[in-house]
Amino acid sequence: MAHEPNVDGLRGRLAELEMAGVSILIPAVIDYEVRRELVRVRAMAKLRNLADMRQRFVILAGSEAAWFRAAEFWALSRRMGVPTGPNAALDADAILAGCAATVGRPGDEVIIASSNVRHLSRFPGIDAREWMSIMP
Numbered sequence: 001m002a003h004e005p006n007v008d009g010l011r012g013r014l015a016e017l018e019m020a021g022v023s024i025l026i027p028a029v030i031d032y033e034v035r036r037e038l039v040r041v042r043a044m045a046k047l048r049n050l051a052d053m054r055q056r057f058v059i060l061a062g063s064e065a066a067w068f069r070a071a072e073f074w075a076l077s078r079r080m081g082v083p084t085g086p087n088a089a090l091d092a093d094a095i096l097a098g099c100a101a102t103v104g105r106p107g108d109e110v111i112i113a114s115s116n117v118r119h120l121s122r123f124p125g126i127d128a129r130e131w132m133s134i135m136p
Contacts, residue, residue: 006048009131023058030092062099069102072086074091097112097123114128116128
């Protein structure tokens with residue numbers, strides 16, 4: 001059975017991070033992953049919540065550099081024998097890691113907030129943490 005996130009806890013953590021001046025970006029590939037299932041099951045209230053988040057935070061459309069880096073991560077994980085999905089899959093984890101690796105300026109701390117830290121930690125240089133462990 002899928003683990004249902006503590007939505008109130010996540011909302012509280014988002015508010016804390018915002019108040020601390022942390023920039024919160026929503027990668028477009030993650031919006032897609034969440035949205036496709038909500039559309040499939042016709043979860044209209046949750047789709048409205050997602051639309052509100054799109055208004056509140058910056059949507060990070062993957063740059064060309066992010067896509068190139070994602071391809072490198074995808075290939076590396078397979079060469080190392082630790083893929084994050086089937087070979088025929090697009091692999092949103094690799095795309096997310098590519099976005100994280102190419103966003104920001106030198107000296108910026110880029111952290112991926114995720115419930116899938118195990119997969120994301122396979123990509124070199126990627127800092128992925130559980131939502132509740134990220135401190136402002």
